[in-house]
Amino acid sequence: MRIFTIVGTSVVEATALPTAPVPGGFVWIACARGEFETQLAHLQTTLQQLCGHTLVDLHVSDLLNAHLPSHYDYTSQYDLLVFRRLAAGQPEPVPGALTPHSKHSGPPILRRIDTNPVGFAVFDQVLLTVHPTDCAVRDSYADKLLAATSNELRPSGARVPTSPADVMLRIINLMVDGYLDLRRELTRQLDHWQTALLQPGTRFSNWAALLDARLTLHQLDDVCEEQRSAIQDWIEAVKTWPEADGPADARERELLQVRSRDVLEHIERVVRHVQRLEQSVETAVQMHFSVQGNRANDIMLTLTVLTAIFLPLNLIAGIFGMNFEAIPLIHQRSGFWWAMGSMAVIAVGMGLLFWRKQYLKRTGS
DSSP states (O other): OEEEEEETTEEEEESSOOSSOOTTEEEEEEEEHHHHHHTHHHHHHHHHHHHSOOOOHHHHHHHHOTTOOSEEEEOSSOEEEEEEOOEESOOOOOTTOOOGGGGOOSOHHHHTEEOOEEEEEEOSSEEEEEEOTTOHHHHHHHHHHHHTTOTTTOOTTOOOOOSHHHHHHHHHHHHHHHHHTTHHHHHHHHHHHHHHHHOTTSOOOOHHHHHHHHHHHHHHHHHHHHHHHHHHHHHHHHHTSOOOSSHHHHHHHHHHHHHHHHHHHHHHHHHHHHHHHHHHHHHHHHHHHHHHHHHHHHHHHHHHHHHHHHHHHHHHHHHHTSOOSOOTTTTSTTHHHHHHHHHHHHHHHHHHHHHHTTSSOOOOO
């Protein structure tokens, strides 16, 4: 569990849960799902001391559920947002559940995509986040938050968040950007498969892996749609908040809405990218079968032409193989060579005819 007290531009990481509200600031409590379950009573007491309210039982169940889709909910005291992260990592193990990732034979980048949910309970002065075990996104943003308070390590343009909702949106934006960083590797691996599908000299046999990749991309599409719906609900809820007390609060509210729309735009970019990948793979599969169909047609055309050339030769051989006494040329010494010569002339003539009609012309690769 990591606890941060944020007041103005000061960020301090504490080792114990606070027992009283922070004047002029707020508290960020980030804990793993297992820690949240074991220390639920202590956390509820802390929320009561800091905010005067606790989490309702249904929302506690949502935060503990490792299979919950992205969604938004609210009460009169706090907002709850569950957001499934899209980042490279291993999925959080669930007791008694199967791990389909171990059966996937698709690209390694698809097998590494983790879609575990992260829960956010946003109070006026407290942000409670529930992450998977050893969440890299939490630690990465915590390091950025601590670095933003140091003049020496402060990145250009870095700014300390001003509210719990601001921290939540920054973390969500980091999650979505984490998937956007995977686009290059994901696209490169799928492009490799598309090249293999369209290469005429090879036989593609990794159909099980391709099916796994398509199913994973479809799952990512569904996850992104849920994320977009949750953020849209959050944006609509922000519009219903009470009017700001002053110009400073109005400015912060406006910046919060701008950041929310920016997160939504990033999610939509993810959705469009996943859909393009799905369409690209589907198009490659269709082109693969089209190429295979053309190859089969070329093979059948060649076999048909060869059969047509040998049909008259078989006819001549069948005629001279009849059991008749009076067959022309059958008893002559030159009869065999006349028959062979006529067969050669017919075969060459038909071959030239078919070549002129481009039935035997070599097709380009």
